[in-house]
Amino acid sequence: xxxxxxxGLIDGALVKLSGSLVTRYNECLAxxxxxxxxxxxxxxxxxxxxxxxxxxKKDNWYLNMGxxxxxxxxxxxAQKDKPxxxxxxxxxxxxxxxxxAAYGREIKDITKDAALVVHLDQRIDTFFDPFDLLRYDxxxxxxxxxxxxxxxxxxxxxxxxxxxxxNNFIDREVHKxxxxxxxxxxxxxxxxxxxxxxxxPINSFYTRAFGGVxxxxxxxxxxxxxxxxxxxxxxxxxxxxxxMLFHLGHDELLAALVRHLILESNLKDAVRTSRYQxxxxxxxxxxxxxxxxxxxxxxxxxMLFKKYLNxxxxxxxxxxxxxxxxxxxxxxDSTLKLEDFVDKSYQKAxxxxxxxxxxxxxxxxxxxxxxxxxxxPLHLYWYDKEAFYAAYxxxxxxxxxxxxxxxxxxNNNQPS
Numbered sequence: 001x002x003x004x005x006x007x008g009l010i011d012g013a014l015v016k017l018s019g020s021l022v023t024r025y026n027e028c029l030a031x032x033x034x035x036x037x038x039x040x041x042x043x044x045x046x047x048x049x050x051x052x053x054x055x056x057k058k059d060n061w062y063l064n065m066g067x068x069x070x071x072x073x074x075x076x077x078a079q080k081d082k083p084x085x086x087x088x089x090x091x092x093x094x095x096x097x098x099x100x101a102a103y104g105r106e107i108k109d110i111t112k113d114a115a116l117v118v119h120l121d122q123r124i125d126t127f128f129d130p131f132d133l134l135r136y137d138x139x140x141x142x143x144x145x146x147x148x149x150x151x152x153x154x155x156x157x158x159x160x161x162x163x164x165x166x167n168n169f170i171d172r173e174v175h176k177x178x179x180x181x182x183x184x185x186x187x188x189x190x191x192x193x194x195x196x197x198x199x200x201p202i203n204s205f206y207t208r209a210f211g212g213v214x215x216x217x218x219x220x221x222x223x224x225x226x227x228x229x230x231x232x233x234x235x236x237x238x239x240x241x242x243x244m245l246f247h248l249g250h251d252e253l254l255a256a257l258v259r260h261l262i263l264e265s266n267l268k269d270a271v272r273t274s275r276y277q278x279x280x281x282x283x284x285x286x287x288x289x290x291x292x293x294x295x296x297x298x299x300x301x302x303m304l305f306k307k308y309l310n311x312x313x314x315x316x317x318x319x320x321x322x323x324x325x326x327x328x329x330x331x332x333d334s335t336l337k338l339e340d341f342v343d344k345s346y347q348k349a350x351x352x353x354x355x356x357x358x359x360x361x362x363x364x365x366x367x368x369x370x371x372x373x374x375x376x377p378l379h380l381y382w383y384d385k386e387a388f389y390a391a392y393x394x395x396x397x398x399x400x401x402x403x404x405x406x407x408x409x410x411n412n413n414q415p416s
Contacts, residue, residue: 004392007404010383011051011326014043014085015078018239024115027146028073031117032061046096049074060086072096073117077108085385090206091139095120095199099141100311103195109146116195116364117144130210130224130235134204134217135242143195156374195202198236204364214368218361220260225253248372251344254351262365263351267342270350271323279349279375281305283320285399294398296405319343323350349373377403382414 004010017025026036028048035057042052047063047071054060063071070088080100084093099118100107110116119142122135204216211228218241222243226232232247245389246253257263270276281299288308291298298304309317318325318341326341338347353365367383374380381403392400 001389003391003400003404004389007408009404009407010389011043013083014051015082016043017041017050017075021075024146025073025075028075028115028117031144031146032063032065032071036343042228044071044073044079045085046079046093047084047086047087048075048079049086051085052085052181054121061088064088066134067207068122070120072120074099074107074111074116074118075105076111080104080107082408085223088208089120090367091202093202094122095139095141096361098198098200099132100197106195110121115146117146118142119144121197127209130213130226131230131241131243133207133209133213134223134241136205136215138199138201140144141198141200143197145195167294168282206231206364206367212371214364216262219262223260223262253372254348257365258351261356261368264354265351267323267338267347267350268327270352271327274410275376275379276323276350278378279321279346282375282377283345285396286311287316287320294401295396296398296402299399299402319345322346343374345373349375378406378410381407 005012013284022037022042025044025048029036037053037056039052039056042050043195044050054062063073064386065071065183067088069091072092077100080097081097084096087093096118107116107181127133204214204218206212206214207254210231211226213227213231214223214225216223216225223246224235224243225246225248226235227248229247232245235245243258246256253267254263258265284299284305285295288298291308292310293304298308309320312320322341322343323346325337326338329341330336349369352365353362353369353371357365363383366379370376370379370383371387374384374391377388377391381411392403395403
């Protein structure tokens with residue numbers, strides 16, 4: 001992982017906390033019923049999640065109270081527009097963008113000497129079965145101020161009003177209370193501390209609940225796509241909900257998504273894309289065992305690529321280059337069958353979101369495609385970082401270097 005850190009591709013965009021901010025962070029954890037961290041300094045993402053604390057606690061979801069109750073912590077205005085590294089839902093980062101857009105001024109004021117706990121409230125105490133996810137029509141974002149600062153502000157205002165009444169200005173007890181409040185909290189009277197709950201609409205989304213589920217509800221018919229076979233089988237026992245159910249590995253899933261205008265596939269156009277080239281090169285690395293050059297040299301040099309490709313068994317060569325062979329021969333024999341030449345990994349991997357989808361829908365569908373066929377390392381990094389980091393650890397070091405250089409080269413061109 002050190003090479004990723006040096007390239008700024010992991011933990012690079014986080015906000016570092018130390019000193020009094022660590023104290024405030026622990027006070028926020030106490031509000032959530034979470035034990036304090038022993039770390040003296042650490043970094044946090046846009047939702048206040050810390051990779052160091054997650055490692056310390058051996059729990060990636062230490063901020064949440066179950067899968068249905070997601071929390072975020074805001075300690076600094078610098079968290080604005082920062083990535084969300086361990087989202088529970090595909091919409092978590094959008095929620096934080098909306099929070100900072102609505103209350104940016106208030107957040108700057110509050111974080112001078114306090115912090116915010118942000119509750120993403122679906123009005124569901126706990127999940128019982130996957131069909132609870134269908135109740136996500138909107139989400140209410142609620143706020144809790146550290147040290148109940150908003151209540152202390154009301155107390156100060158009430159004391160000032162009482163102080164100004166008749167002869168109360170000579171009341172020593174009122175003087176004492178005002179001084180104690182001012183010393184402890186400062187002058188709160190004119191500060192922007194009032195954050196009303198926000199209600200945001202929720203359309204199609206992905207959630208890590210139930211082992212990972214895509215809820216596609218903006219289309220012809222509602223579709224649930226499960227990562228976990230156990231929860232998929234349990235969901236199929238339900239007869240009360242009119243939804244389509246698929247497991248991520250079902251071959252018929254892609255055909256259904258094409259019929260519902262969620263995906264589109266044009267293999268001939270796809271072959272001309274850089275994505276096809278990345279997938280093709282990734283497949284070579286999966287099958288090439290003996291080599292005299294680094295993967296970075298092989299994958300960046302077409303001559304070396306062909307040299308090593310031609311050293312592989314015939315069936316493996318066909319698997320890697322079958323798409324091109326198919327189109328070459330199709331010009332001579334139009335009766336050729338696609339499945340006789342093109343490996344299923346290509347057939348799945350070269351779909352793309354339907355052109356009619358909105359940008360946020362396309363991003364969700366790219367994430368789904370990355371989970372269905374994780375053969376493009378660049379898209380894996382963009383749309384499923386947790387899976388990317390796990391896969392990265394298994395790759396040969398020179399392939400890791402090639403992947404890093406490709407991510408850096410393409411990071412400003414992420415499709416939506």
